[in-house]
Amino acid sequence: MPPLELSLRLGQSDDARAIGVLVRRVARRWILPDQPHDAGVAMLERMSAKVVRERIAIGCRFHLAWLGGTLVGVAAMRDDSHLIQLFVGTRYQGRGIARRLWLRAMRDAVRRASTRCFTLNASRCAVPVYRRFGFVATGPERLSPNGVLSTPMQLLLDASTVAGF
Template sequence: MEITIRPGIEADAPAISGLIIGLSHFYIADPASPDAQDFLATLAPEAVSARITAPNFRHYVAMDDTQLCGFAAVRDGSHLYHLFVRSDLHGRGLARALWLRILADLEGVERFTVNSSLFAVPVYERLGFVATAAPQTDAVPAFVSMAYRRGS
């Protein structure tokens, strides 16, 4: 299977939304809670579409011949807002490929941040991110603030 990475477009919003919401069991402990419902609403196709067209976001999609395999978004040029890979493709280097594309496109940026779900912390550590604060377990979803510095 050959995967290509390209800029995300507004027409990708439903597939991106479906991917992220479909993986919510990895990052939301109680999806029925009101806080989780509020958060999940920010992942609806309309919300994703609004971010895709927003000037302060860059979106990347990884596609095989027929469907979305992964997705990444950067906000304000240095905050990794989302990085998701289909669960059947975990551990195959797709997150790294998306990350390397971001680094290549934003070569002048020295420092990136991310709010990693607790599940994804090991992935971000393998990509070179380090925790900058204790886990925020009262948030929905719970997260760890992390940073990446080129050359570190």
């Protein structure tokens, strides 16, 4: 049997449960160990299917990566400029899925809004990944207003890069 091909598509409200299950599982494994307890609990609540549905309804764009019928990755963008989630299932990491999701989300934002500046708040374990994507830290690791430890990061695209999309 040939290996399954990765398929990417825009998430819909019906995908909210699968998105919530994946991102909460990955967050528990990779992000929560570095977070204050209360911040971790609040973070998991913000990753629930209900909140995902609400975010989709207000225009956040969730790009999904599937292998067969299995959701293996999620990239979510707010306001066509702020990456709010980029998660790949632990067993699927190291295969370039995060990069493919990021490029899809970025190109979508550039196409829709001509975005040239992207921002995100990176967990400690994700900072090296985002650096490989071209992001730079805009400040030190800090506690956000919701108590989550993260590093603010930014990516500026030059005009020639934007023109290539």
